Amino acid sequence: MNTEEERQAGLAMEGDEDLAGPPTKQELDLNQFLPYRLNSLADRISQALAELYEERYQLNIAQWRILAWLSHCDELTAKKICAYTYMDKARVSRAIQGLEERGLISRTPAPEDQRQQDLHLTAAGRKLLTKLIPEAQAWEAELVATLTAGEYRDLLNVMRKLERQLERIGDKG
Amino acid sequence: MNTEEERQAGLAMEGDEDLAGPPTKQELDLNQFLPYRLNSLADRISQALAELYEERYQLNIAQWRILAWLSHCDELTAKKICAYTYMDKARVSRAIQGLEERGLISRTPAPEDQRQQDLHLTAAGRKLLTKLIPEAQAWEAELVATLTAGEYRDLLNVMRKLERQLERIGDKG
DNA sequence: GCTAGTTAATTTCCTGTGCAACTAATTTTA
């Protein structure tokens, strides 16, 4: 009946008696476990936002990221995109393919190295972004509307710290 | 040659001249765009940690989450796991299947409703967790080692706020 | 200038997962 409320049971108060609060015994509480919490939140945000790209612009996340990077880097190669976004190169390759087929980006072999391809937004791509970017920003603004400016800034700072630390430990090493 | 450094180019200083700093033009800066930053960070954390489950315990993320929830809820059903973790029920179903085949959990039809199955850790499952959980916690501890207690607390608080807001706006609605 | 090794990008193969359809058990309603 009330799937919405049930979905919240894990984090919110006990609502539906059938799904009474989980915190019970001992051992690992995933709700206190940062990797889980962070991933769960990020997934939900990403998926919610992905609907915006997908339904309204037929873009998947990889494609959207590439467009966004191109919107402020002007010229890129697949390799750079991999480096900046941490996406797999196969994923990037396929996303680029799709974007080119739709005429949103152009790719021309780099003069100095024929293996590389210089990627640029086309007029169509730029036009699409002038519509999409404000929508994405509006969505983000709504998401962070309850945060103070300080909280927002601190959040980004802490995330930067975590990124650094991630490079120090593990993360493919 | 230096893939490590190149991977960092997006966020850190310009290092390899070939991959000089991206911030250039105008439009959307993904590094200031919370959904992207959050997802990127969470993915990297999740993937790094997933190697720990996968390589050493042959557990995928879904399976690990289920074990972890069982470690402190003692008895669960697939539905509850879906509600708590936001994972698709098919994914949960398959993960449960794998866990049962390996003898890490048991499932018995619930007496009061034969459609449901009560899930429990087996002795083997509990044993595995007594090894895995400390490792996961140690990994997390290392990850957050550079955060102060306050930063850590604030981070979780802000994340809770975002979760709330996410339920308010979009997120499947 | 030729061979061996690298590197950028693509493609192949395969696994995991989301969606939707389905099965089986339960509840509702009439």
Next chain:
DNA sequence: TAAAATTAGTTGCACAGGAAATTAACTAGC
């Protein structure tokens, strides 16, 4: 209490994406 609707969990199908093999272009060593 029989038929309709709902619900827990499973399965078929299709597709996204990661690992590794492949191709094409480049560089280094001789």
